[in-house]
Structure formats: C-alpha cells, structure tokens
Amino acid sequence: MRVALFATCVNDAVLPRAAIATVRLLQRLGVEVDFPEQQSCCGQPQYNTGYRRQAEPLVRRMARAFDGYEYVVTPSGSCVAMVRDNYPRIGAKARAEGRGEELAAAAASLTPRVLELTEFLVDVLGVTDVGAYFPHTVTYHPSCHGLRVLGLGTRPLALLRAVEGLELVELPGAEECCGFGGTFAVKNPDVSTAMGADKIAHARSTGAEVLCGADNSCLLHLDGMLRRQSRGRGDAPLRTVHLAEILAPTEADPWSVA
Amino acid sequence: MSGRTYLGMPAFPVEAKASTKDERLRANLRHATHTIRDKRARAVGELDDWALLREAGKRIKDHTLRHLDTYLLQLEDRVTAAGGTVHWAADAAEANRIVASLVHATGETEVVKVKSMATQEIGLNEALAAEGVNAYETDLAELIVQLGDDLPSHILVPAIHRNRGEIRDIFRAQMGRWGRPAPEGLTDRPADLAEAARLHLREKFLRAKVGVSGANFMIAETGTLVVVESEGNGRMCLTLPETLISVVGIEKVLPSWQDLEVFLQLLPRSSTAERMNPYTTMWTGTTAGDGPRDFHLVLLDNGRTATLADEVGRQVLRCIRCSACLNVCPVYERAGGHAYGSPYPGPIGAVLMPQLRGTTSEVDASLPFASSLCGACYDVCPVAIDIPEVLVHLREQVAAQPGHGAERAAMKAAAWLFDHPAALAAAERAASATRAVHPRTLPLRPAKAWTDSRDLPELPAAPFRAWWKQHRTTRQEPAE
Numbered sequence: 001m002r003v004a005l006f007a008t009c010v011n012d013a014v015l016p017r018a019a020i021a022t023v024r025l026l027q028r029l030g031v032e033v034d035f036p037e038q039q040s041c042c043g044q045p046q047y048n049t050g051y052r053r054q055a056e057p058l059v060r061r062m063a064r065a066f067d068g069y070e071y072v073v074t075p076s077g078s079c080v081a082m083v084r085d086n087y088p089r090i091g092a093k094a095r096a097e098g099r100g101e102e103l104a105a106a107a108a109s110l111t112p113r114v115l116e117l118t119e120f121l122v123d124v125l126g127v128t129d130v131g132a133y134f135p136h137t138v139t140y141h142p143s144c145h146g147l148r149v150l151g152l153g154t155r156p157l158a159l160l161r162a163v164e165g166l167e168l169v170e171l172p173g174a175e176e177c178c179g180f181g182g183t184f185a186v187k188n189p190d191v192s193t194a195m196g197a198d199k200i201a202h203a204r205s206t207g208a209e210v211l212c213g214a215d216n217s218c219l220l221h222l223d224g225m226l227r228r229q230s231r232g233r234g235d236a237p238l239r240t241v242h243l244a245e246i247l248a249p250t251e252a253d254p255w256s257v258a
Numbered sequence: 259m260s261g262r263t264y265l266g267m268p269a270f271p272v273e274a275k276a277s278t279k280d281e282r283l284r285a286n287l288r289h290a291t292h293t294i295r296d297k298r299a300r301a302v303g304e305l306d307d308w309a310l311l312r313e314a315g316k317r318i319k320d321h322t323l324r325h326l327d328t329y330l331l332q333l334e335d336r337v338t339a340a341g342g343t344v345h346w347a348a349d350a351a352e353a354n355r356i357v358a359s360l361v362h363a364t365g366e367t368e369v370v371k372v373k374s375m376a377t378q379e380i381g382l383n384e385a386l387a388a389e390g391v392n393a394y395e396t397d398l399a400e401l402i403v404q405l406g407d408d409l410p411s412h413i414l415v416p417a418i419h420r421n422r423g424e425i426r427d428i429f430r431a432q433m434g435r436w437g438r439p440a441p442e443g444l445t446d447r448p449a450d451l452a453e454a455a456r457l458h459l460r461e462k463f464l465r466a467k468v469g470v471s472g473a474n475f476m477i478a479e480t481g482t483l484v485v486v487e488s489e490g491n492g493r494m495c496l497t498l499p500e501t502l503i504s505v506v507g508i509e510k511v512l513p514s515w516q517d518l519e520v521f522l523q524l525l526p527r528s529s530t531a532e533r534m535n536p537y538t539t540m541w542t543g544t545t546a547g548d549g550p551r552d553f554h555l556v557l558l559d560n561g562r563t564a565t566l567a568d569e570v571g572r573q574v575l576r577c578i579r580c581s582a583c584l585n586v587c588p589v590y591e592r593a594g595g596h597a598y599g600s601p602y603p604g605p606i607g608a609v610l611m612p613q614l615r616g617t618t619s620e621v622d623a624s625l626p627f628a629s630s631l632c633g634a635c636y637d638v639c640p641v642a643i644d645i646p647e648v649l650v651h652l653r654e655q656v657a658a659q660p661g662h663g664a665e666r667a668a669m670k671a672a673a674w675l676f677d678h679p680a681a682l683a684a685a686e687r688a689a690s691a692t693r694a695v696h697p698r699t700l701p702l703r704p705a706k707a708w709t710d711s712r713d714l715p716e717l718p719a720a721p722f723r724a725w726w727k728q729h730r731t732t733r734q735e736p737a738e
Binding site for chain 1: 704
C-alpha cells in the first residue's frame with residue numbers, strides 16, 4: 001500500500017520528529033510512504049483567523065500535491081479537521097460568490113482521502129498493536145479537533161494501551177481545551193495561558209513522565225509553558241511527546257530524547 | 259439602581275487580562291460551571307433519543323425562521339383575538355419607548371420583572387429609570403445583581419460570579435434602600451439568603467400593578483406565551499399585576515402547541531439539568547377574573563431580521579437561551595461573563611452580539627476571536643448551533659474592516675510562502691541554520707504575546723524536508 005504523508009507545516013519546520021516517526025512507523029508496518037514535496041500548509045491559520053480567500057491557493061496546492069494517492073496520512077487531527085470540515089465550506093462559499101466549481105471540486109476530490117494517523121492505523125490497517133516499545137508513564141491529551149470534529153474516540157488510547165512497557169494514566173479534565181487555538185494563543189494570551197496552566201496542572205497531577213498528544217501545535221504551546229515554568233525550578237520532569245513518536249520505537253530501536 | 263451598563267466596554271482580551279487573574283472569580287466560576295456541566299451531562303445521558311430531540315429542535319426552529327413572516331402575523335392575529343395588544347419594535351429604543359408609555363398609561367411608577375434576556379438586551383431597566391419608573395427584578399440572581407449595582411455575567415445564573423458571602427453582604431447593605439431590609443444577623447446559609455429574598459420580594463409582588471416579562475416561547479397557532487422558570491417569582495409577576503407587558507424577540511415563535519413537547523424536554527435538561535421544569539406558566543391573551551386585565555406583547559427585532567439574512571449566521575436565531583454553551587466553555591470559565599460586554603456572554607454571546615449590534619465597537623469586533631474553537635459549545639447545544647463555524651464566519655467580516663492591515667499582510671505573506679515550496683524550503687533551512695542565536699523571548703506583538711508566558715520552541719537542526727531528501731531512498735523492508 002502506498003500512501004502520501006502530509007507532514008504539516010508545523011511538523012516540517014519546527015517539530016520534524018513527529019513526521020519522521022510517522023514515516024518510520026508506517027514503513028515498519030509495511031506501508032510505502034511518499035512525501036510529495038509540493039505540499040506545505042493546509043491554510044488553517046488563514047482560514048480560522050478570518051482570511052478565507054488567502055487559504056484558497058493552499059486548498060488548490062493541497063489537492064494538486066496529493067492528487068492520485070489512495071490515502072493521505074497526517075499526524076495532526078487539527079489539519080485533517082481543517083480539510084474535512086472547512087475545505088467543503090471554502091468550495092461552497094466560492095461557488096456562492098459566483099467563482100465556479102473549481103475549489104469545490106478540489107475539496108471534494110481531496111477530502112475523503114485525508115486521514116489522521118490513528119484513523120489510518122485503526123480503520124484502514126486494522127491494527128491497534130503496532131509493535132511499539134515505550135517504557136514510560138504516559139498521559140494522553142485528546143486535542144479538541146481530533147476529539148470533537150474527527151471523533152477519534154478511543155483509537156489513540158487503544159494504540160497506547162497496546163504499547164509494550166507503557167503505563168497509561170488517565171488525564172483529569174482530558175476533554176478540556178489546552179488553550180492553544182491557533183492565533184487565539186496570541187490574540188487572547190491571558191485566557192490561553194490560563195487554560196494551558198490548568199492543563200499542565202492536570203498532567204502533573206498524574207505523575208506521568210510524558211504528556212502525549214496527537215497534535216503538535218497544541219503540544220508546542222504546552223511545551224513552551226512547561227519550559228518557561230521549569231526554568232530554575234526543580235519540578236518533576238514532564239515532557240510533551242507526539243503520539244507517533246511513542247508508536248514508532250521498538251525494543252530493538254528505542255526512543256531517544258536527542 | 260442599575261446604573262452600570264455595557265456601553266464603552268473594552269475589547270475582550272483587555273477585560274480578560276484582569277479577570278483571568280481574579281482568583282476568587284476564577285474559583286467561583288470553576289466550581290459553578292463544572293457543577294452544572296456535570297449535572298447536565300447526566301440529565302442528557304438519561305434520554306436515549308437526545309440526538310433525535312436535538313435534530314427535531316433544530317428543524318422546528320429552522321422551519322419557523324424560514325416562514326417567520328407567516329408565523330408572526332398568525333401570532334399577532336391570535337393574541338389580538340384573545341384580548342391582547344401586539345406592538346412591533348424595530349429596535350431597542352422603540353421597544354423601550356413602547357414599554358415606558360404603557361407603564362405611564364397605568365399611572366404607576368414601579369413594575370415587577372420576570373427574568374428576561376430581551377429586556378436586558380434593550381436596557382429596559384435603565385430606560386424606565388430615566389422615565390421615573392423603578393423596575394424591580396424578582397429572580398433571585400437578578401435581584402442580587404440589581405442590588406449590587408452590578409451586571410449579569412451568565413444567561414441562566416446572572417450572579418454566578420458571586421459567592422454566598424458576597425451575596426450576604428449585598429443583601430445586608432442594599433435591601434433596605436429599596437424595600438424591606440435584610441433580617442438582623444443574616445448568615446450566608448443558602449436557606450437564609452433565600453428567605454431574605456422571599457420576604458423582600460413578597461411586598462413588591464403584593465403591591466405591584468404592572469408586571470414585565472419576556473417569554474421563552476410563543477405559540478403562533480394559539481397566541482399562547484410560555485415562561486419557563488424555577489423560583490415561582492415569574493408566576494407571581496405573570497398572574498398578580500393588573501397589567502402585563504411582555505417583550506419578546508421575534509425568533510421565539512413556534513408554529514404549534516405540539517412543538518413544545520420537544521423544547522420542554524430540550525430546555526430544562528440543557529439549562530438547569532432538570533428532567534422537568536418547575537414553573538411553566540402559559541397564558542393566552544386575557545381572561546376575565548383571572549390574571550392581568552391588560553396584556554401587551556412587544557415583538558422585538560433589534561437586529562434579528564438582519565441576522566436572518568445571513569446564511570451562515572442565521573443559525574444563532576435557533577438559540578433557546580439555555581446557557582449550556584457557557585457552562586462548558588473553557589474561555590468563559592476563565593474570563594468570566596463581564597468580559598463579553600453584553601447580557602449574552604460566552605460562546606452564544608460571541609456569535610449573537612456581533613450580529614445584533616454589528617462589529618463596529620471594540621468589544622463586538624473582539625468577540626468572534628474570544629474562542630479557541632474547541633467545539634465544546636457545539637457538542638452541547640440543544641439546537642445544534644455550529645458556534646465555531648459562525649465564529650470563523652464573523653472573523654472574516656471583522657478582518658475585512660479597517661485596522662487589520664498588518665495582520666492581513668502577515669497572513670498574505672505566510673500564504674505566499676506556503677504556496678512557493680522552494681522559498682519555503684529556503685526559509686526553513688535559514689531558520690534552522692541560525693537556530694543557535696534565536697532568542698527565547700521576543701519584544702513585539704504578536705510574538706511577545708506568545709513569549710510573555712511561553713518559551714519559543716528550539717528549531718530542529720534541519721526541517722523534515724531535508725531529512726526526507728536524505729532518507730527517502732533507504733526504505734525499510736516490510737515487517738512480517
């Protein structure tokens with residue numbers, strides 16, 4: 001099976017480990033992975049900030065870059081939610097504005113083929129035990145778009161529970177937003193930070209070493225707060241790690257921080 | 259009384275900067291919203307057909323809104339036939355003028371009020387005060403807000419930002435100014451506070467000749483109005499006075515009596531987490547020897563027709579003011595209701611007020627951005643208003659207004675970069691190459707807004723694209 005990886009702009013430029021882990025995981029499961037280099041960003045920052053028309057070239061680019069692939073797999077629930085929920089809306093609004101069918105057609109051709117990583121693993125490959133090894137205590141934050149827009153449900157937890165050596169501890173208030181919210185984080189920094197502080201306090205209360213998520217943009221916000229908090233303090237170590245980085249390592253090829 | 263108004267409120271982030279640091283407010287809100295949130299989840303979870311009820315509620319409202327002209331005229335016809343008088347108010351000022359002149363016509367200088375969002379929306383109490391009429395709120399929480407010269411901060415529980423101790427202090431200090439004082443030695447026990455309110459309000463109920471209300475529903479086929487409340491104060495105001503004036507938004511009409519079966523299930527479970535509403539008062543015009551002799555219905559537009567014209571935004575007119583979205587909203591929980599600058603706070607306020615009032619004021623222009631788009635509000639909405647969808651739709655309107663040039667330019671630059679992969683790759687390589695000298699904090703907005711509370715990430719030695727170029731030829735064999 002040959003699939004295209006949509007790495008996402010955040011993972012490509014800032015947090016490539018999640019994208020690398022996704023490639024290694026999928027290859028280990030026998031999937032042939034391609035990375036169409038014409039891909040970039042799904043356009044969510046523009047769209048969600050109110051600049052819909054500026055997201056349109058990126059809708060076209062996404063449709064072109066991933067044309068012909070049976071599946072497009074991405075380690076980001078939020079970016080999949082952008083494609084699945086909002087690309088059809090962008091197409092419909094362009095049509096309503098008398099600008100033809102082109103964007104609606106681009107959205108319609110791409111949208112059904114784009115899957116979040118855990119959807120692809122559980123629904124398409126039919127696996128929950130991916131043969132991973134991760135001997136750490138982990139708590140899982142289900143980011144909002146994965147939880148509520150995509151309805152990922154128990155998929156991420158089922159995958160984590162099957163990981164060798166991993167101890168999963170429940171995150172109190174798991175379904176509450178972490179406060180990232182894209183440009184919300186800088187337009188409403190005080191509320192965003194207050195939400196993040198509560199999320200981190202919940203994660204710390206579990207005693208876990210690792211706060212796992214399936215959306216690196218949320219983890220970027222939480223990691224930035226964690227590192228600011230722990231400067232010069234002796235807090236118990238808590239680090240954010242993307243789900244793909246937990247599912248990729250094996251006993252023979254274990255996870256390393258570097 | 260009620261001197262404070264929402265006029266000239268600052269933008270949401272400015273108000274929230276202070277309120278997020280108010281630890282007593284945060285604790286009051288956390289406790290209250292989580293308690294109601296959990297109870298609602300249990301009450302809704304009891305019904306196997308909740309999803310169907312929700313869909314029915316949505317469809318009934320959509321149908322009614324599509325044929326609003328027909329149903330409003332039918333309602334006017336039935337109310338008139340039943341002895342009531344119908345007035346049409348295009349905006350808040352007209353509605354206030356109508357109510358004031360109706361009160362003046364009775365010769366009275368005071369009215370008792372049922373809790374009503376529509377009259378909060380139009381600032382009726384302040385308008386009546388300017389005309390020499392005292393309007394007394396009789397809902398317990400509205401009374402607390404009014405006595406404290408405060409503003410409501412929640413649709414269902416307007417004094418949610420106050421705890422017992424604060425309420426006792428307000429009662430002790432203020433009740434005597436407007437009527438029967440608080441009993442000597444009043445404690446902060448809920449039963450004692452309720453008794454103090456009961457005694458204070460009782461003399462007002464028995465004296466008042468004019469009652470003012472809103473309505474939760476209006477039935478077009480019969481001309482019946484419905485008020486849903488929990489304390490019985492509404493029943494008093496709706497039955498004891500000689501004159502009753504109801505100010506109701508035009509979107510509150512329902513076609514038939516039978517439609518109530520859906521909404522009288524959806525509303526109590528969503529708002530107070532009750533299976534059945536405690537006091538449901540229904541009246542049709544006037545009845546000789548029973549209740550008010552004079553009934554006036556003021557139908558309020560105040561921006562609703564304009565909202566109805568917006569294909570995406572019109573879904574907010576389905577709202578039945580249950581406030582479930584407030585109780586699950588992480589932004590509301592931390593910022594508090596006053597930051598929203600209107601009687602409709604929380605997610606529903608953030609999509610309603612910019613449509614009813616427009617987005618020219620600072621606070622209204624900031625409301626569509628007062629959300630992380632987490633979607634918890636949409637999940638609990640009993641009439642399935644896709645609040646995140648409307649928020650983004652309204653952001654687009656605000657972003658098109660003057661004053662967003664720098665942001666527009668930045669978004670455009672980012673979109674250009676993402677549409678030119680060669681330039682993007684070069685920018686990524688340059689950023690990674692210089693990562694050793696990147697600072698952890700930045701001085702200018704919006705970067706400063708990130709680094710005030712969060713470290714910037716350390717960029718990788720190379721972007722993913724570079725890793726891919728090196729590794730794409732070395733495919734592993736499939737694991738068997």
